[in-house]
Amino acid sequence: NAGVTQTPKFQVLKTGQSMTLQCAQDMNHNSMYWYRQDPGMGLRLIYYSASEGTTDKGEVPNGYNVSRLNKREFSLRLESAAPSQTSVYFCASRLGQLSGYGYTFGSGTRLTVV
Amino acid sequence: DQQVKQNSPSLSVQEGRISILNCDYTNSMFDYFLWYKKYPAEGPTFLISISSIKDKNEDGRFTVFLNKSAKHLSLHIVPSQPGDSAVYFCAATSRDGATNKLIFGSGTLLAVQP
Numbered sequence: 001n002a003g004v005t006q007t008p009k010f011q012v013l014k015t016g017q018s019m020t021l022q023c024a025q026d027m028n029h030n031s032m033y034w035y036r037q038d039p040g041m042g043l044r045l046i047y048y049s050a051s052e053g054t055t056d057k058g059e060v061p062n063g064y065n066v067s068r069l070n071k072r073e074f075s076l077r078l079e080s081a082a083p084s085q086t087s088v089y090f091c092a093s094r095l096g097q098l099s100g101y102g103y104t105f106g107s108g109t110r111l112t113v114v
Numbered sequence: 115d116q117q118v119k120q121n122s123p124s125l126s127v128q129e130g131r132i133s134i135l136n137c138d139y140t141n142s143m144f145d146y147f148l149w150y151k152k153y154p155a156e157g158p159t160f161l162i163s164i165s166s167i168k169d170k171n172e173d174g175r176f177t178v179f180l181n182k183s184a185k186h187l188s189l190h191i192v193p194s195q196p197g198d199s200a201v202y203f204c205a206a207t208s209r210d211g212a213t214n215k216l217i218f219g220s221g222t223l224l225a226v227q228p
Contacts, residue, residue, distance in 0.1 A: 004157070033215075040123070042203060042220035043158070058215070090157055102148045102205070103216060105157030 002026050004106035006091050012112045013081040021076040021109050023091030031094050032074035033103065034058075034066065036087040043090065049074055081113045117141045118206050120219035128227050133191040135222050137204030140185065144206040148216065149178060149189050152201045161202070162189070194226045 007022045025032065030051050035043040035058075045058030049068040063085060065077045074093075078085060088110050092103040119138045127133045137147075145166040150158035164171040164178045164187065171178050177190045191198055204219040 035218075040220055042118075042120075043205075043218040045215060045217075048215060092157075102150070102160050102163065105159070107155070107157045 004091055004093055004104050006089075006106035006109050008109060009107070010110050012114060013078075014114055015082060017081050018077070018079050019081065019111075020078075021089055021091075021111075022073070023075065023106060024073045025091075025093040025104070026072065027093065027095070027104065028071070029093035029095050029104070030071070032068065033092040034064075034074070034076045035090045035092065036060065037090060037108075038087050046076065046089075078111075081111075083113045085111065086113045087111060116220070117144075118204055118217050118219040120204055120222050122222050123220070124223040124225070126225045126227060127194050129196055130193045133189075133194045133198065133224055133226070135189040135191075135202050135204075135224065137187045137189075137219055138185060139187075139206050141206070141208075141217075142185070143208045144217075146207050146209050147178070147180060147187050148205045148207075149176075150203045150205060150218075152203065152221070158203060191224075194224075196226050196228050199224055199226045 004025045033048040034046040037043050044060050047066040049055045052071045055066050067075050088108045090108050091106045094103045148163040149161040151161045152158040162173050162176050164180050180187045201221045201223050203221045205216040207216050
């Protein structure tokens with residue numbers, strides 16, 4: 001099915017470990033986004049890529065890095081995980097100028113850092 | 115400082131009644147507003163949107179109202195059904211520029227009682 005695919009769905013890390021969250025979309029969308037969802041905080045933008053070859057910081061970029069590998073894939077890396085990064089991470093994409101349906105989201109990665 | 119606020123963390127209504135979810139924003143540059151619905155363990159899905167040039171948009175049981183002078187929007191669901199039970203996020207953006215970043219509220223958990 002067309003859409004946004006995130007892997008893994010669940011992950012437990014120890015403090016200080018590193019990992020990469022993968023995101024891929026098959027809708028030929030130009031822009032891709034990484035959000036985190038925390039209780040009472042809603043969805044907060046970590047990083048985004050307006051088009052292939054560009055990346056920019058969002059509201060909460062500290063502790064993360066991203067790579068826009070190609071038009072389809074946008075990965076999020078935690079170099080040294082901290083308990084404060086325990087969250088649910090969502091990747092999203094959109095075609096171009098904002099249309100009526102906004103973003104398409106993946107189903108999320110639930111990350112726990114112990 | 116939150117630019118998009120949903121002050122009610124939760125709402126409970128009876129099946130068949132009206133559900134009204136509220137959202138306030140502070141940034142006068144926002145000109146496009148969206149509502150997303152999220153079930154547990156799934157990504158948010160687009161529900162309905164409204165441009166700042168309108169004050170109402172209707173789609174079946176869902177209607178969004180925008181009061182620009184008060185910087186307030188609301189989502190009405192009539193009649194409410196048990197399947198509407200979910201977290202509802204309000205989001206806003208400014209459509210000029212290439213990024214069209216969505217700024218989300220903290221969400222409202224709607225419970226529709228049979």
